[in-house]
Amino acid sequence: MEMMKQVLTIAGSDSGGGAGIQADIKTFQELGVYSTSVITAVTAQNTQGVTDIYPMARNAVEKQLDAIGTDFQIAALKTGMLFQADIIEATAQGIKKYDWQNVVVDPVMIAKGGASLLQKEAVSALIKHLLPLATIVTPNIPEAEVLSGLEIHDSISRLRVAERIIATGAKAVVIKDGHGTNRFFTEDFYLDYLGDSMIIRSPRIVTNQTHGTGCTFSAALTAELAKGKKMGEALYTAKQFIYAALAHPLHIGSGHGPTNHAAYNKAAVKEVVQLVK
Numbered sequence: 140m141e142m143m144k145q146v147l148t149i150a151g152s153d154s155g156g157g158a159g160i161q162a163d164i165k166t167f168q169e170l171g172v173y174s175t176s177v178i179t180a181v182t183a184q185n186t187q188g189v190t191d192i193y194p195m196a197r198n199a200v201e202k203q204l205d206a207i208g209t210d211f212q213i214a215a216l217k218t219g220m221l222f223q224a225d226i227i228e229a230t231a232q233g234i235k236k237y238d239w240q241n242v243v244v245d246p247v248m249i250a251k252g253g254a255s256l257l258q259k260e261a262v263s264a265l266i267k268h269l270l271p272l273a274t275i276v277t278p279n280i281p282e283a284e285v286l287s288g289l290e291i292h293d294s295i296s297r298l299r300v301a302e303r304i305i306a307t308g309a310k311a312v313v314i315k316d317g318h319g320t321n322r323f324f325t326e327d328f329y330l331d332y333l334g335d336s337m338i339i340r341s342p343r344i345v346t347n348q349t350h351g352t353g354c355t356f357s358a359a360l361t362a363e364l365a366k367g368k369k370m371g372e373a374l375y376t377a378k379q380f381i382y383a384a385l386a387h388p389l390h391i392g393s394g395h396g397p398t399n400h401a402a403y404n405k406a407a408v409k410e411v412v413q414l415v416k
């Protein structure tokens with residue numbers, strides 16, 4: 140029997156279960172890969188917001204990375220909330236030490252409710268230590284603007300921002316469009332270091348149940364890369380997965396509700412995503 144693909148998420152815990160480590164593990168399970176995890180911080184959080192953050196000591200992150208690296212065959216990994224510079228450095232060292240490939244860096248900065256999930260002074264550590272190791276980095280629009288130091292107004296400025304992010308050493312970038320302004324479509328923009336680009340498009344769903352969309356999308360991408368899928372195919376599945384999760388809301392909590400991680404497998408998923416080269 141072929142062994143199940145093993146993946147790793149290095150991220151924060153969301154006590155509310157919609158984002159962070161919890162979203163990642165649910166997504167990995169749904170997509171048929173075995174999930175391991177390194178917890179970087181514990182958040183006290185629900186659908187209304189984050190009330191406190193307890194970062195792990197660097198040593199605790201290193202020990203978790205070593206526990207994974209000495210026993211599991213990690214086919215792909217993602218990073219999420221890393222919070223501070225020393226955790227970013229430990230994460231980058233672990234990735235290099237164990238020569239992990241298929242590295243998806245979700246540069247989580249601000250939670251939906253406005254809480255900062257990455258200290259300001261840690262942004263330069265992210266750019267210096269982690270982006271050069273990224274197979275793909277998955278910023279939303281505000282995160283892409285912070286990473287590049289440029290603003291996005293239109294498709295030309297979005298291309299410039301993507302090029303700046305590639306110049307940090309990341310092999311590819313996908314700028315997610317959850318915060319975009321088109322009322323009818325979301326268009327995630329992909330660019331890689333070879334200059335290949337594509338748009339991954341889906342209808343825009345009107346909903347406030349969007350807690351954890353970014354985590355879920357990058358986890359689905361990680362699972363598909365672990366299975367050996369090509370980048371275009373992996374992005375397509377990740378977009379279908381998040382579309383289904385948004386289209387079949389759970390109505391849990393009184394704020395920004397979680398997405399439905401089970402919907403992709405349970406509901407009859409229509410082929411709504413378009414890849415445009």
Ligand SMILES: Nc1ncnc2c1ncn2[C@@H]1O[C@H](COP(=O)(O)OP(=O)(O)OP(=O)(O)O)[C@@H](O)[C@H]1O
Pocket residue numbers: 158247250251278279280315316317318325326327341342343344345346349350351352353354356378381382385
């Ligand atoms: N309303 C929506 N309808 C359809 N797709 C959406 C919607 N909102 C987000 N998405 C998709 O979800 C994925 C995650 O994008 P988003 O920009 O929301 O990430 P994010 O801001 O990092 O998420 P988070 O705020 O959870 O960290 C992208 O593929 C995006 O296009």
Ligand SMILES: Cc1ncc(COP(=O)(O)O)c(N)n1
Pocket residue numbers: 150151152153158159160182184219220247249250251252256349350351352353354
């Ligand atoms: C632990 C953790 N990681 C990531 C997010 C981002 O998700 P969102 O922006 O949807 O709140 C979060 N809220 N909490």
